[in-house]
Structure formats: structure tokens, C-alpha cells
Amino acid sequence: MTPLLTPNNVQLGLTATSMAAVIDQLVRHEQTEAVSAPDEAIAAVLAREADVPTGFVQGIAIPHAKTAAVQHPAIVIGRLAQPVAWTTLDGSAVDTVIMILTPAAVADTHLKLLAMIAGQLADEAVITALKAAQTPAEIIQVLEEDE
Amino acid sequence: MKFVAVAACPAGLMHTFMAASGLKKAAKKAGATMHVETQSASGIEDQLTAAQISEADAVVLAIDVNIEGIERFAGKPTLTIGTNDVLANAKGVIAQLTEMGAQANG
Helix, strand or coil, X not given: CXXXXXXHHEEEEECCCCHHHHHHHHHCCCCCCCECCXXXXXXXXXXXXXXXXXXXXXXXXXXXXXXXXXXXXXXXEEEEEEEECCCCCCXXXXXXXXXXXXXXXXXXXXXXXXXXXXXXXXXXXXXXXXXXXXXXXXXXXXXXXXX | CEEEEEEECCCCCHHHHHHHHHHHXXXXXXXXXXXXXXXXXXXXXXXXXXXXXXXXXXXXXXXXXXXXXXXXXXXXXXXXXXXXXXXXXXXXXXHHHHHHHHXXXX
16 A cells, blocks of 8 residues: 655645645645546535635644545645635634545545544644644654654 | 543544544543544444443534434533534633533532
């Protein structure tokens, strides 16, 4: 199984200036090879945002969708050059985006990984470390680290 | 205080687990017991037992969608919120539950 959390899946210095543009860039990222139908995947992520926005706190958003437009789960992380407006829980603009795409049927192993990342993000210390992380390797390490 | 919770979100991926984790951490900090059942893309995990529900002082449903087995909580002091409410302020949720539990017990 291809590892999902690797520095290759981190893009720094994204220049997108809107939420939709960020999602578009991340879905079309060359490492997101699991996506068979990018337009559909982008639509699915945007639909989820319209339903319940995924903006979290301190400039972090976790857009995600479960869609037949992807063949394998993919995690793509983007750090923006300039924060963009996003509906977040604390009103902050977003500069760190963790996008998760999963196929219609998700394997338990992948769900456990997502649950692990989700659990990490519920920890304030992890959020602080994530904001401070500057390189792809550091960002991945923060998300993987267990307490 | 003893609490039980159910977490569920539309995709059953991230928010369910973030809410579950947030509730557990906040309860632990407050010195309370918290059992969380997740209803996610992988089905029901950590399903609450009848004893856990019976012993609970209060129930929190952190849900953005309809859940299975909501009738199990009939008669219990129940706080129904969205997963984002937990993500935004888990500590506040625990405080509210503590108050509800104290009132129910008093």
C-alpha cells in the first residue's frame, strides 16, 4: 500500500487566493494520482464545504470528501503564501489545508489513519506544532507523532 | 461525573473522530469519565453498553446527521450539538454536561 502521509504530498507556498482555488490546486496536484475525475472530486469537496464548512481553528482547514471520483485514498497538504477566507470555527483565515479524498468504500486501515490524524488535530499542542512546522517533512512528522 | 457520547458526521471521516478525541481529552482534563461511540464510515465503533449509558450522569450527542439507536438515551439528560461545537469548545461542552449532570442528580 502506498503510504498516504509523505512529504511528497505537501505543497508549500500555494498562491491560490480563494478556498475554491486552493481545493482545485490540491486536487490537481501531481501527487494526487488517485483522482480519476478531478472535476468531480473538486465538486464533491466543495459540496461538503457548502454543507458543513471544514475550517477548523488557527488557520487550519480539513476539506474532505468521499467520492467515486477517486480510486484510492489521498491526503494532500497545502501551505498558503497568503491566508485565504474560509468559514472557520474561530474566524481565522486559512493558511494550512489538509485535504482528504477517499473512495466510496474506505478500507479500515485508511479509516484508522484518518482517525489518527483527526485525533492529533484535537490536540492543541499538535496544532501549535503544525503551525510552526516549516518543511514538508516537519509537517508530516507533526501529524504522525503520537502523544 | 460519568458521561457518554455519540459522534457522527456526514462523511463519517474527520469530524466524527475529531469530536470523539476532543471530548475524551476535555473530559480527562476535567477529571470526568467519557465513553464515546463513533458512527463513521466504518460503522459503529466503541458501541456504548447499556451499563455505560445507565451509569452516565449526562449524554452528549455530537452529531451532524441522524444516528442509530438514539432511543437508548431516552430519559437521560442529553445535550445535542454539532461536531463543530466540540471542535470549537470541548471544554465548554464538558462544563455544560457537568452542570446538566449535577442538576439531574440533585
